[in-house]
Amino acid sequence: MGSISLKSVEKWFGEVQVIKGIDLDILYGELIIFVGPSGCGKSTLLRMIAGLEETSRGQIILDGDDVTHKVPSERELSMVFQSYALYPHLSVGNNMGFALKTAGAPKTEIAEKVNAAAETLKLNDYLDRRPKDLSGGQRQRVAIGRAIVRKPKGFLFDEPLSNLDASLRVDMRFEIARLHKTLASTMVYVTHDQVEAMTLADRIVVLKDGLIMQVGSPRELYEHPDNVFVAQFIGSPKMNLMACETDALKNLGPKDAVQLGIRPEHIAVVATGQGHCEGTVQVSEYLGADYFHYVDCGDLGLLTVRTAGSADEIEGQTIGLRFDETRLHFFNAEGLRTGESA
Amino acid sequence: MIVLVIPLYAIFSQLGMRNTLWGLLLVYPATTIPVALYMLQGYFRGIPAELEEAGLMDGLTRMNVIRKITLPLALPALASVALYVFMIAWNEFLFAFMFLDNVDLYTLSRGIAELNSSEVPRQHLMAGAVIATVPVLALFLWFERFLVAGLTAGSVKG
Numbered sequence: 001m002g003s004i005s006l007k008s009v010e011k012w013f014g015e016v017q018v019i020k021g022i023d024l025d026i027l028y029g030e031l032i033i034f035v036g037p038s039g040c041g042k043s044t045l046l047r048m049i050a051g052l053e054e055t056s057r058g059q060i061i062l063d064g065d066d067v068t069h070k071v072p073s074e075r076e077l078s079m080v081f082q083s084y085a086l087y088p089h090l091s092v093g094n095n096m097g098f099a100l101k102t103a104g105a106p107k108t109e110i111a112e113k114v115n116a117a118a119e120t121l122k123l124n125d126y127l128d129r130r131p132k133d134l135s136g137g138q139r140q141r142v143a144i145g146r147a148i149v150r151k152p153k154g155f156l157f158d159e160p161l162s163n164l165d166a167s168l169r170v171d172m173r174f175e176i177a178r179l180h181k182t183l184a185s186t187m188v189y190v191t192h193d194q195v196e197a198m199t200l201a202d203r204i205v206v207l208k209d210g211l212i213m214q215v216g217s218p219r220e221l222y223e224h225p226d227n228v229f230v231a232q233f234i235g236s237p238k239m240n241l242m243a244c245e246t247d248a249l250k251n252l253g254p255k256d257a258v259q260l261g262i263r264p265e266h267i268a269v270v271a272t273g274q275g276h277c278e279g280t281v282q283v284s285e286y287l288g289a290d291y292f293h294y295v296d297c298g299d300l301g302l303l304t305v306r307t308a309g310s311a312d313e314i315e316g317q318t319i320g321l322r323f324d325e326t327r328l329h330f331f332n333a334e335g336l337r338t339g340e341s342a
Numbered sequence: 343m344i345v346l347v348i349p350l351y352a353i354f355s356q357l358g359m360r361n362t363l364w365g366l367l368l369v370y371p372a373t374t375i376p377v378a379l380y381m382l383q384g385y386f387r388g389i390p391a392e393l394e395e396a397g398l399m400d401g402l403t404r405m406n407v408i409r410k411i412t413l414p415l416a417l418p419a420l421a422s423v424a425l426y427v428f429m430i431a432w433n434e435f436l437f438a439f440m441f442l443d444n445v446d447l448y449t450l451s452r453g454i455a456e457l458n459s460s461e462v463p464r465q466h467l468m469a470g471a472v473i474a475t476v477p478v479l480a481l482f483l484w485f486e487r488f489l490v491a492g493l494t495a496g497s498v499k500g
Contacts, residue, residue: 052395072398079399083498085392089414099400132495146400 002063002153002186003028004049009058011044011210018044020210021058026154031180031187035197035233036207042190043158045207049188050156051075063153078147082159084139086131086146093118093127096145103150117145120179137168141175148179154186161196173199194234198222206230228335231261237292237304239263239329246299249276254339257330264292264306266327275320279303284315295321346373347440354441361443370431378423385419386412390498421488429478450474 004026011019019041026032034042047053049060051072060068067075078099087095094101096117097110105113118124121141131139140160147155157176161169177200180187191197197204198218206213206221206229213233214226225231231239239261244253249260272278279297286309293305293314305321332338350369351360359365389412397407413420438452448456454470 050399052398071403072395073401073403077399079396081392081396081498083390083392085390085396086497087393087396087411088495088497102401102406131497146396 004154004186004188005059005061006045006049007059007061009045009048009060010056011041011048011053012056018210019048019056022210022212024205024212024215026186026188028186029184031189031200031202032205033189033191033197033201033203034205034207035191035194036213037233038192039209040207041210042192042207046156046158046188046190050077050079052079076153077156078150078152078154079156079158080140080143080147080160082162084131084143084163086139086142088131091128091130092123092134092142092145095131095142096123096127096149098146099150113149114145117149120148120182121145121175136164137172140164140172144176144179148183152185154188155183157187157189157191159191160189161191161193169196176200194236198234204234206233208233224337225261225329226337228259228261228331231329231331235263237264237306240267240303241331242300242303244330249300252325252328253330256332256338258333259331259335261329261331262323262327264304266324267303267305268322268324269293269305269307269311269314270320270322272318272320275322278318278320280318281314281316284313295319297321343373343436347436350437351440360441361447362441363447365441366434366437366449369437370434374427374430378427381423381426382416382419385416389415393497417488421485425482425485428481432474432478 006022006024006026009019009022010017022045034045036042044053048055051067051070051074055068058068059066062075062077087098090098093114097114100110100113114127115124118127121144123138123141123145126134126138126142131142134142140163144160160176161172164172173196176187176189180200189196189200201218203215203217204221205215208229214221214230216224218234221230221234225234225239228241232241240263241259241261242249244250244257244260253260268275277297277300279295279300281293282296282302283294285292285294289309291307291309291311293307295303295305297303303321330338354360354365359368393411393415394407397411398404402410433451434449435451435455438449439455442448442452445456451474454467454474457467457470
């Protein structure tokens with residue numbers, strides 16, 4: 001129970017098309033993540049699955065039933081909002097049991113399930129408190145608790161960690177990953193944070209301007225991006241892109257290649273004259289485990305190079321850069337992947 | 343108000359509603375509802391839309407979202423607007439003074455004005471005025487429990 005299919009789904013706001021025909025099959029038990037820059041339609045798509053936003057065209061199939069025109073309550077999905085959206089006039093316990101109470105479950109069953117969810121999320125001590133007496137992290141746990149108390153067909157997360165501070169975000173990310181393993185239910189998760197996407201997802205859907213750019217596992221997306229957009233969007237720091245016509249790179253790729261991409265960690269620092277190109281290190285950022293060097297390579301532009309944090313300082317020096325030729329990505333004039341590395 | 347009184351006097355006289363409580367029952371809501379709506383809409387707009395969406399996701403219908411989420415959260419606003427509207431009607435004098443001739447129909451404020459005569463000791467008028475404030479005072483004390491600030495605090499971030 002819990003497979004979701006989108007069939008040529010479109011969303012129009014008046015004359016503006018926000019979702020431009022999306023086909024996607026989300027399998028039972030899968031954690032699928034929608035990522036993309038702001039305004040790409042990822043939240044809209046999630047809200048359409050939830051039923052909070054009408055679907056202009058196409059179909060949404062939930063467990064084989066067409067739910068396109070059903071109201072949210074008939075879809076049996078749970079949602080966790082970015083802003084938590086807890087009921088401020090109810091205690092934590094009542095917030096979590098609200099959906100069960102609405103469904104007319106007996107009191108003992110509600111108490112039992114709320115306690116079980118509170119146990120999972122370590123909220124036992126807070127059940128009688130009001131949301132305003134909780135910290136941000138606790139509130140988000142209540143919001144997740146509210147979603148898991150009943151057994152929905154699937155969970156929808158709308159940027160659930162965006163409002164938390166960095167360390168709490170890491171904790172909650174782990175929490176969600178753990179929940180996904182224990183509950184084994186379908187989860188659709190929207191985020192603009194690619195670290196969340198890479199760490200949590202079974203499959204990632206990269207969206208841009210209401211269209212799917214690529215669907216695949218985090219590794220597929222990182223190692224075999226289908227196009228320039230995905231190549232640049234996934235990975236931090238971004239993949240370096242260079243024009244293929246420059247002398248240094250002319251014969252590396254297939255004939256139709258226009259752009260060459262290489263991840264910062266696949267570039268080695270060598271002595272001048274021994275690599276594919278050379279340049280001056282303008283800025284070095286020390287991150288502890290890593291160094292990010294920004295190297296001005298003239299015609300090739302500014303390249304980012306990642307080296308181990310234990311390497312020597314090279315800021316201001318002129319260095320040679322050697323690309324790992326097995327890790328090159330080539331893109332044609334349309335920005336699509338072409339050929340394999342030479 | 344004075345601008346309204348003269349035409350209403352003429353119309354109500356022709357409709358036979360002038361010397362009746364029904365006439366006042368029509369006038370008071372007509373003058374207070376616009377202000378009450380204006381006051382309430384600001385508050386309703388301030389209730390985060392996500393809360394209502396969370397209600398929809400939790401299995402409520404639109405009507406039940408209003409009943410179980412929106413209205414309980416709007417209680418402070420409903421209470422203060424109700425008190426305001428009650429006070430306006432309770433203290434209203436001008437319409438009652440113009441429309442009512444029959445002593446049996448007098449509203450409290452209109453009745454107290456009747457005490458303003460040379461035959462009644464002035465203390466009675468003053469006492470009447472004080473007594474007239476007591477129900478409003480009592481009502482306010484009871485309503486105060488609903489007038490809590492920040493009922494929506496903690497619901498959404500920021």
